[in-house]
Amino acid sequence: MAGTDRGAWSSRLGFILAAAGSAVGLGNIWGFPTQVGQGGGAAFVLVYLMCVALICAPIMVAEVAIGRRAQRDPVTAFRVIRPGTAWWLTGLLGVLAGVGILSFYAVIAGWTVAYIWFTATGAVTGGQQAFGEFFTAFVSNVPVIIGLTLLVLGTTASIIVAGVHGGIERVTKLLMPVLIGLLLLLAIRAVTLPGAENGLAYYMRPDMSRIWDIGVLNAALGQAFFSLSLGMGAMITYGSYLSRRETIGTAVIWVVVLDTGIALLAGFIIFPAGFSIPGFDPATGGPGLIFTVLPRLFATLPGGHLFGAAFFILLAMAALTSTISLLEVPVAHLIDAHGWSRPRAVLVVTGATAVLAIPSALSNGAVPFFTSLPGLGMGFLDLMALIWNNFALPIGGLFVALFVGWAWRIDGALEELQAEGASFPMPAVWGGLLRYVCPIAIGLIIVFTFRAAFGG
Numbered sequence: 001m002a003g004t005d006r007g008a009w010s011s012r013l014g015f016i017l018a019a020a021g022s023a024v025g026l027g028n029i030w031g032f033p034t035q036v037g038q039g040g041g042a043a044f045v046l047v048y049l050m051c052v053a054l055i056c057a058p059i060m061v062a063e064v065a066i067g068r069r070a071q072r073d074p075v076t077a078f079r080v081i082r083p084g085t086a087w088w089l090t091g092l093l094g095v096l097a098g099v100g101i102l103s104f105y106a107v108i109a110g111w112t113v114a115y116i117w118f119t120a121t122g123a124v125t126g127g128q129q130a131f132g133e134f135f136t137a138f139v140s141n142v143p144v145i146i147g148l149t150l151l152v153l154g155t156t157a158s159i160i161v162a163g164v165h166g167g168i169e170r171v172t173k174l175l176m177p178v179l180i181g182l183l184l185l186l187a188i189r190a191v192t193l194p195g196a197e198n199g200l201a202y203y204m205r206p207d208m209s210r211i212w213d214i215g216v217l218n219a220a221l222g223q224a225f226f227s228l229s230l231g232m233g234a235m236i237t238y239g240s241y242l243s244r245r246e247t248i249g250t251a252v253i254w255v256v257v258l259d260t261g262i263a264l265l266a267g268f269i270i271f272p273a274g275f276s277i278p279g280f281d282p283a284t285g286g287p288g289l290i291f292t293v294l295p296r297l298f299a300t301l302p303g304g305h306l307f308g309a310a311f312f313i314l315l316a317m318a319a320l321t322s323t324i325s326l327l328e329v330p331v332a333h334l335i336d337a338h339g340w341s342r343p344r345a346v347l348v349v350t351g352a353t354a355v356l357a358i359p360s361a362l363s364n365g366a367v368p369f370f371t372s373l374p375g376l377g378m379g380f381l382d383l384m385a386l387i388w389n390n391f392a393l394p395i396g397g398l399f400v401a402l403f404v405g406w407a408w409r410i411d412g413a414l415e416e417l418q419a420e421g422a423s424f425p426m427p428a429v430w431g432g433l434l435r436y437v438c439p440i441a442i443g444l445i446i447v448f449t450f451r452a453a454f455g456g
């Protein structure tokens with residue numbers, strides 16, 4: 001069924017590397033600590049881990065199974081498995097989310113590229129305040145930010161015209177161990193700083209009263225979907241390049257453990273390092289949290305310029321393996337469903353994303369409209385993150401769970417998961433989570449979030 005020109009991963013490791021490359025990115029190292037800081041610390045971490053284990057891991061299995069069965073882009077995949085139904089709209093939501101997320105993701109990836117230079121050259125010196133002021137001035141320099149955003153989009157596009165295979169597998173194979181090694185070193189340094197114990201307590205001792213805070217629940221759910229690249233068809237697309245000889249269950253466990261481990265590790269750097277600074281408040285850092293805490297940490301380390309530059313190079317590369325997967329979803333759709341050539345699809349989607357990225361790039365500039373949207377009190381970039389991460393991705397996941405649980409049905413999906421004698425752990429538990437727990441939990445969180453936002 002699969003066209004021979006669609007390409008495929010070279011092995012299961014190839015899939016794990018590509019999927020991990022998609023999952024591990026800004027979501028882990030920038031997004032997770034930022035959200036923990038805004039969600040009040042350890043309570044957020046606890047809710048996040050529950051979302052990952054009970055909701056997201058089962059949905060990742062479902063997405064990969066859909067992709068591998070259909071061997072098509074996310075829109076066509078639903079049509080192949082259940083022809084003549086409206087389920088394909090789930091895939092379309094994913095295609096739109098790919099463009100939406102990439103449009104603000106590229107802006108932040110651009111910041112990391114600039115910080116390679118800033119840390120290497122020791123551009124900032126002085127106390128915490130100096131680092132904060134430097135960041136604020138940097139992100140308000142709109143022409144530079146737009147240039148960096150276009151650089152990120154252009155690099156992503158130029159890699160993707162050649163197809164997603166080969167390249168990302170090799171980059172990720174090298175990237176993951178080095179990234180984990182460097183994060184471990186930094187974590188060891190951070191937890192031994194004076195005052196680090198306050199950061200550890202903040203990060204690990206949950207304030208139980210916040211566990212049922214609907215804002216925390218929604219933020220944790222959205223963050224889990226975002227970090228694991230779920231709810232928008234990225235894993236359907238990557239699963240469609242996976243051969244039937246490979247075992248999906250173990251591959252997914254690997255990706256989930258790697259992604260979650262790296263996010264947790266980032267927290268063990270940011271919070272101990274942050275709380276070692278007198279007067280530090282994790283909630284006020286906003287999207288600049290890691291860009292103010294980390295460069296200051298590097299500045300205090302022997303050889304810190306080198307460490308810092310290496311860190312931001314790795315982060316930029318991790319972001320790139322994620323932007324590749326974001327762009328690949330709409331591109332694969334235009335190729336598979338509309339017969340476009342790959343270069344044409346890449347050109348058109350990248351162009352559209354660049355246009356949508358401009359207001360996000362303006363979000364910290366001098367034009368008040370974009371920095372604080374009338375009636376919303378938030379910048380354009382924050383609005384994008386809210387729409388796509390907190391709502392579009394969980395809603396996409398909800399429909400994936402309903403589709404596999406009730407339309408394709410667990411038995412049909414298990415046939416795919418256990419193809420060619422592959423083992424799949426606890427099929428009944430997986431089925432129960434997907435049919436009942438995922439839809440009910442996501443549905444309740446979305447409904448209560450709306451009620452909290454619009455009164456009632």
Ligand code: PHE
Pocket residue numbers: 022023024025026027028101225226227228229230232234319322323325326
């Ligand atoms: N998971 C990526 C990250 O953590 C972002 C992403 C989201 C990539 C959705 C693809 C799809 O950085």
